Amino acid sequence: MTVNRASARYEGFGKEGKGAITTRSGVLNAQPYGFGTRFEGQPGTNPEELIAAAHAACFTMALSFGLARAGYSGGSLETSAEVTLDQVDGGFEISKSALTLTGKVPGISADEFAAIAKEAEMNCPVSKLLDCEITLEHTLES
Template identity: 75%
Template sequence: MTVNSASARYEGLGKDGKGHIWTARGALDGEPYGFASRFEDGPGTNPEELIAAAHAACFTMALSFGLARAGHTDGQLDTRAEVTLDKDGEGFRVTKSALTLTAKVPGIAADDFARLATDAEANCPISKLLDCEITLAHTLEA
């Protein structure tokens, strides 16, 4: 079992509050977040951006390992995740995570690549965690 941790502090309340996020390994060290970075164009990050980063990273790593298990030894995988936050009653809900993958994997057939990419999307731990629609678009470049 692997356990990872992060923490957040929010000083002030509502729109006027300001938050900061820390990760145990130091990748985020007091990174600011708040209303402006979540719902406007303010500086800092927001929870949905962090979910998008986690989903892109998890899926890409899962596909990398799937390709290695299939005998491939070289390649480049570039994934973008776009997480959608929609109004849900009195609050909000993440309703979609759209993964867009561009890959270069020498010697792989397009149908094998598509199968491995679909399997990675379905089985990466972050895909399993998310309770929303997940879409995957992929392009295999020569």
């Protein structure tokens, strides 16, 4: 079992409140977040950005391992994720994570690439965690 930790601190409340996120690894160290970073484009991060980063990273790693299991080596994968936050019934919910993948995998057919990518999309741990629509668009470059 692997356990990772992060913490958040928030001072003040509502729109005037300010927060900071810190991760165990130190990659985020008192990184600012709050209403302004979430909804107004101010410098800092927000939960949806962090979820998008986690989903892109997790999916890409799962796909990498799937391709290795299928006997492929070399090549490259690049994934972006867009996480959508919608206002629903007076609150908010994450409704979608849209993955966009570009891959270069020597010797693979488009159909096999699509199948392995779909399996990774369905089975990466972050996909399993998210209770929202997940889409995957992919391009296989030669």
